[in-house]
Amino acid sequence: MxxxxxxxxxxxxxxxxxxxxxxxxxxxxxxxxxxxxxxxxxxxxxxxxxxxxxxxxxxxxxxxxxxxxxxxxxxxxxxxxxxxxxxxxxxxxxxHREELLDNPLTLDEMVDDQPSPGANAENSQEYRRLESCLDALEPRQRRSVREAFFSGATYNELAARCDVPLGTMKSWIRRSLMQLRTCLDS
Amino acid sequence: MNTPIDDNNHNLRYAEYVLGVLDADARAEVAHEMLASDEVATAVALWQSRLLPLTESIEDVAPAPYVWARIHDALKLDAPASTPARATPRPRLWDNLALWHWLGLGASAVAVALLLVVALPRHANVTAPSATSVAYMASTIKQDNGATGWTATMDLQHGRMIVVPAAPQALAQGKAPELWLIPAGQKPIAVGMISREQPTTLALAPALLKQLGATAALAVSVEPPGGSPTGQPTGPVIAKGAIGAAPDVQGNKVAMNGDGHVERTRA
Known part of the structure; x- marks a missing residue:
C-alpha cells in the first residue's frame, strides 16, 4: 500500500x-x-x-x-x-469500563453515521478510498464499524448499543473488516 | 473469546485491535505479540494504514493552553512555556484552574468571576477593545439548604463551560453529580458529569449553546458514575441555578460594562 x-x-x-x-x-x-x-x-x-x-x-x-x-x-x-x-x-x-458497564449507552446516543464529507480536496486519497469502501458495506454494518472506530467501544458495548446479540455484532464487524481489506487492497 | 485458528482469523484480531473493539485483556495480548514478533507488528501497521485515514474526518479541537504548560512543567523543558501558543492568545484567565478553584470558594463567586473575566481582557488588551465581543454567562447553582454547590461560567465564543465546586453536599458511595441544562418548558439536556472536588471543563455542543439563555436553568442530579442511563435525570435534583446575562445583541454592551453585568447576575 x-x-x-x-x-x-x-x-x-x-x-x-x-x-x-x-x-x-x-x-x-x-x-x-x-x-x-x-x-x-x-x-x-x-x-x-x-x-x-x-x-x-x-x-x-x-x-x-x-x-x-x-x-x-x-x-x-x-x-x-x-x-x-x-x-x-x-x-x-x-x-473506566466497570462504571460504564452498568449504564450502557442507548442506541439513540450513538454517534450519527455521518455521511462522508464527499470529495473534499483537503482529504487524502487514502481517506477518500476508505470512505468509498465503507460506502459499499451494508448500512448497519458500516454504522457499527464507524461507531467502533470513533468511540473505541468494545464488542459488548457495541452490541448493547445496537441492541443485537454479541455474536451478531462480532460477525457484522468481522465481515466488514474482511470486506474492507479486500476493497482497499484491490 | 475468539481463538484464532488460521491466518485469516489472526489477521482479523489485529484489525479488531486497530479498530478498538477488543477488551483490555485481548488488547494487552496483541500489544505483547507485537513486541515479540515483527510479523505481527507489520500486520498491525498494515491495518493502521488501512483504517487510520478515518481520523481525517474528526474535527480539530484546540486544547486549553494549560495543557502545554503542564507538559512543559512535567518534562522540565527549558524552552519558554508559551512557545506553542503562537496560534492562540497567551494563556488567559479562563484557563487558570487555580483561580477558578479559588473563586469557587467565595460566596459571590460568580460576581467576582464575571468582573474579572469581563473586565480584565479590556485592560490587558487596550489596542483591540471590542474586537472580541465577550459573551460569557454564569450561574450560581444552589442547593436546597441555600448553600452554593457549584458555580458555572459559560464561554460562548469557545463553546465551553467551567463548573467549579463551592460547597457541594456529600453523595452516597457510587454516585456522582451530573449537570443538566433545562431550557424553559423543556426536558433537561445532559451537559456532562461534574466533580465535587475540582473544577470541570465541559465542551458545549452547538445544539446546547443554542439553548443557553436567561430563561434556561442549570440543575445537578445524583446519578451513577457513568451518567444517567436514560438520558434524563434518574436521581434526585440536589442543586439548581438560573443563568445570568443573555448572549443577545446587547451582549457586547453588557460585557463591556462590568458593573451592569454583575448586578444582573446578582438579581
Missing amino acids: TVTRTAEHQQLDRLLLQSGRSDQQAFAELYRRTSSKLMGVCLRMLRDRGAAEEVLQEIYITVWHRAASFDAAKASAMTWLTTMSRNKAIDRLRQ
Missing part, C-alpha cells in the same frame, strides 16, 4: 525525529502543529474535555520520551502520533 506523504507530513516527520534528539524547540513546534488534531481524536472517544486534556498531556509526555524510537521508514509521524493517541484514549476508556 503506497502512502503519499505531503510536505506537511514530511515536516512533521522531521520535527518528531528532532524531538527524539531532545530538540525542545522542535517538540514545541510539533505540539503546536498536532495537538488540535490529537485533541479532536481523544475528545471524540472520551466525550469529556477534561479527560481528553489529561490524556493529551500523557500523550505528549510519552512522545517526548519515546520519540527516539520513531522510525520514519515504518510510519509517518502523524500515523505514529494518532496511533498512540487512540491507544491511550482506549486504555482510559477500558479503565
Whole structure:
C-alpha cells in the first residue's frame, strides 16, 4: 500500500525525529502543529474535555520520551502520533469500563453515521478510498464499524448499543473488516 | 473469546485491535505479540494504514493552553512555556484552574468571576477593545439548604463551560453529580458529569449553546458514575441555578460594562 506523504507530513516527520534528539524547540513546534488534531481524536472517544486534556498531556509526555524510537521508514509521524493517541484514549476508556458497564449507552446516543464529507480536496486519497469502501458495506454494518472506530467501544458495548446479540455484532464487524481489506487492497 | 485458528482469523484480531473493539485483556495480548514478533507488528501497521485515514474526518479541537504548560512543567523543558501558543492568545484567565478553584470558594463567586473575566481582557488588551465581543454567562447553582454547590461560567465564543465546586453536599458511595441544562418548558439536556472536588471543563455542543439563555436553568442530579442511563435525570435534583446575562445583541454592551453585568447576575 503506497502512502503519499505531503510536505506537511514530511515536516512533521522531521520535527518528531528532532524531538527524539531532545530538540525542545522542535517538540514545541510539533505540539503546536498536532495537538488540535490529537485533541479532536481523544475528545471524540472520551466525550469529556477534561479527560481528553489529561490524556493529551500523557500523550505528549510519552512522545517526548519515546520519540527516539520513531522510525520514519515504518510510519509517518502523524500515523505514529494518532496511533498512540487512540491507544491511550482506549486504555482510559477500558479503565473506566466497570462504571460504564452498568449504564450502557442507548442506541439513540450513538454517534450519527455521518455521511462522508464527499470529495473534499483537503482529504487524502487514502481517506477518500476508505470512505468509498465503507460506502459499499451494508448500512448497519458500516454504522457499527464507524461507531467502533470513533468511540473505541468494545464488542459488548457495541452490541448493547445496537441492541443485537454479541455474536451478531462480532460477525457484522468481522465481515466488514474482511470486506474492507479486500476493497482497499484491490 | 475468539481463538484464532488460521491466518485469516489472526489477521482479523489485529484489525479488531486497530479498530478498538477488543477488551483490555485481548488488547494487552496483541500489544505483547507485537513486541515479540515483527510479523505481527507489520500486520498491525498494515491495518493502521488501512483504517487510520478515518481520523481525517474528526474535527480539530484546540486544547486549553494549560495543557502545554503542564507538559512543559512535567518534562522540565527549558524552552519558554508559551512557545506553542503562537496560534492562540497567551494563556488567559479562563484557563487558570487555580483561580477558578479559588473563586469557587467565595460566596459571590460568580460576581467576582464575571468582573474579572469581563473586565480584565479590556485592560490587558487596550489596542483591540471590542474586537472580541465577550459573551460569557454564569450561574450560581444552589442547593436546597441555600448553600452554593457549584458555580458555572459559560464561554460562548469557545463553546465551553467551567463548573467549579463551592460547597457541594456529600453523595452516597457510587454516585456522582451530573449537570443538566433545562431550557424553559423543556426536558433537561445532559451537559456532562461534574466533580465535587475540582473544577470541570465541559465542551458545549452547538445544539446546547443554542439553548443557553436567561430563561434556561442549570440543575445537578445524583446519578451513577457513568451518567444517567436514560438520558434524563434518574436521581434526585440536589442543586439548581438560573443563568445570568443573555448572549443577545446587547451582549457586547453588557460585557463591556462590568458593573451592569454583575448586578444582573446578582438579581
